[in-house]
Amino acid sequence: MCCTERARLRLVLSITAQNKMAGCRSWILCFTVCAVSVFGATAEIKVTIPVGRFFTYELMRETFQNDFEPLSRIYAGHLYDDPMIFKCNRQNFPDLPEWLRFTQRHPYDNGFLYGTPTAPGKTIVEIYAVNKRSYETTRHILVIKMVAEKMLPFQAEFFIQLREIEKVLPSSVQDEIKADLQRLWETDTLEVVNITNALDRGGRVPLPLAGHYEGVYVKVGSERYFSECLLKVLTAEHTRQCQAGARIKVPGGCNFCRIPGNCITWCRTELFDLTKQEPAPPAPTMGSGVLEGGGDFTPLESPPSRDYFPDYIVTVLVPLIIIIILCLLLAYIMFGRREGVEKRDAKTNQIQLHHHHTIHGNTDELRRMAGDRSATPPLSTLPMFNSRTGERAPPLQSDSPTVPLIRAQHDPYTDTLPR
Numbered sequence: 357m358c359c360t361e362r363a364r365l366r367l368v369l370s371i372t373a374q375n376k377m378a379g380c381r382s383w384i385l386c387f388t389v390c391a392v393s394v395f396g397a398t399a400e401i402k403v404t405i406p407v408g409r410f411f412t413y414e415l416m417r418e419t420f421q422n423d424f425e426p427l428s429r430i431y432a433g434h435l436y437d438d439p440m441i442f443k444c445n446r447q448n449f450p451d452l453p454e455w456l457r458f459t460q461r462h463p464y465d466n467g468f469l470y471g472t473p474t475a476p477g478k479t480i481v482e483i484y485a486v487n488k489r490s491y492e493t494t495r496h497i498l499v500i501k502m503v504a505e506k507m508l509p510f511q512a513e514f515f516i517q518l519r520e521i522e523k524v525l526p527s528s529v530q531d532e533i534k535a536d537l538q539r540l541w542e543t544d545t546l547e548v549v550n551i552t553n554a555l556d557r558g559g560r561v562p563l564p565l566a567g568h569y570e571g572v573y574v575k576v577g578s579e580r581y582f583s584e585c586l587l588k589v590l591t592a593e594h595t596r597q598c599q600a601g602a603r604i605k606v607p608g609g610c611n612f613c614r615i616p617g618n619c620i621t622w623c624r625t626e627l628f629d630l631t632k633q634e635p636a637p638p639a640p641t642m643g644s645g646v647l648e649g650g651g652d653f654t655p656l657e658s659p660p661s662r663d664y665f666p667d668y669i670v671t672v673l674v675p676l677i678i679i680i681i682l683c684l685l686l687a688y689i690m691f692g693r694r695e696g697v698e699k700r701d702a703k704t705n706q707i708q709l710h711h712h713h714t715i716h717g718n719t720d721e722l723r724r725m726a727g728d729r730s731a732t733p734p735l736s737t738l739p740m741f742n743s744r745t746g747e748r749a750p751p752l753q754s755d756s757p758t759v760p761l762i763r764a765q766h767d768p769y770t771d772t773l774p775r
């Protein structure tokens with residue numbers, strides 16, 4: 357606000373210039389406010405995390421909400437609850453670091469950054485929050501420092517079927533799950549190593565019905581060797597039962613889950629003993645970069661020549677001959693077997709032919725009338741004329757059925773006829 361009015365302020369200051377000290381002070385104030393409004397908008401959070409342990413960072417919508425309308429909260433006492441979406445990326449990069457993932461189910465839910473760092477170092481993550489009501493944006497900076505930590509030698513991965521990743525990431529739920537697994541492992545020194553959405557590992561999107569969940573993989577690690585219960589996973593009997601497709605196979609006395617939603621699927625439990633892993637194969641030795649001489653180059657023999665004539669006959673000539681035969685046949689049917697109109701007329705009975713021509717004539721007349729509204733009325737509607745005298749009667753003036761079509765006329769010929 358102060359910055360946009362800087363030019364006007366300078367003008368006012370130069371015109372009045374009454375008290376130079378006061379002007380100077382207002383400049384300092386102006387710069388302070390500018391600096392606060394520019395740098396204060398991007399809060400910076402620093403975290404230090406160990407390599408090889410699971411890391412979660414919850415993007416609280418409330419925190420970002422405070423950035424959007426701080427004044428309305430202070431002065432109007434009004435607190436909005438706006439839908440928000442987040443966009444996270446590594447600073448100066450288009451995407452997040454490889455090990456870090458982001459999830460947010462719905463604009464009214466908090467978002468989560470989660471993952472397991474694999475190497476020590478420092479990552480700066482930019483988090484942009486977009487307010488879906490006002491379309492304001494704000495930015496937070498998350499500085500993640502990863503420090504080296506000893507690998508946990510014994511690790512196990514469990515599948516929790518009745519969960520979704522967002523429901524597992526809050527630390528309270530993670531603690532519940534960890535508590536169950538600690539009792540299963542019979543140790544307190546248990547660390548979560550990785551949590552993944554089953555969809556990221558080839559799981560299926562569930563039906564949108566109650567009781568269908570995406571599923572979550574939880575990997576934990578410990579310094580302590582696996583407990584009796586965990587080792588039952590490795591037995592031949594367990595493998596056989598799982599292959600037989602039994603749904604819930606809890607090895608006897610090993611059911612430690614208190615909350616049904618946190619129960620693990622025994623058949624998808626995997627143990628990793630990192631102490632037994634073979635050492636990595638030695639790196640390949642580098643050569644001089646020049647190939648050894650191996651004699652002269654001998655080109656391959658060209659393949660034997662092939663006769664394509666039979667193929668040509670089959671693919672080109674045979675269809676061509678069939679087409680020619682068909683053309684000749686069609687030509688004979690169309691032109692060779694027609695008898696002609698005169699021949700047919702000569703064969704036809706004269707009365708039938710006359711009848712036929714009358715129908716044709718009438719049809720033509722109707723066609724002509726149909727093509728033109730103001731066509732002359734058909735001959736059949738004309739008043740009768742005397743065929744002998746050729747005298748025409750005047751057209752009828754009325755459609756009335758009482759008026760006869762044939763008027764009684766004075767006809768010298770009919771008058772002479774005997775009554």
Ligand SMILES: *[C@@H]1O[C@H](CO)[C@@H](O)[C@H](O)[C@H]1NC(C)=O
Nearest residue numbers: 408472474550551552556557
């Ligand atoms: C955690 O799980 C994800 C997904 O399966 C995998 O890509 C990543 O390498 C795992 N991280 C560790 C440290 O095991």
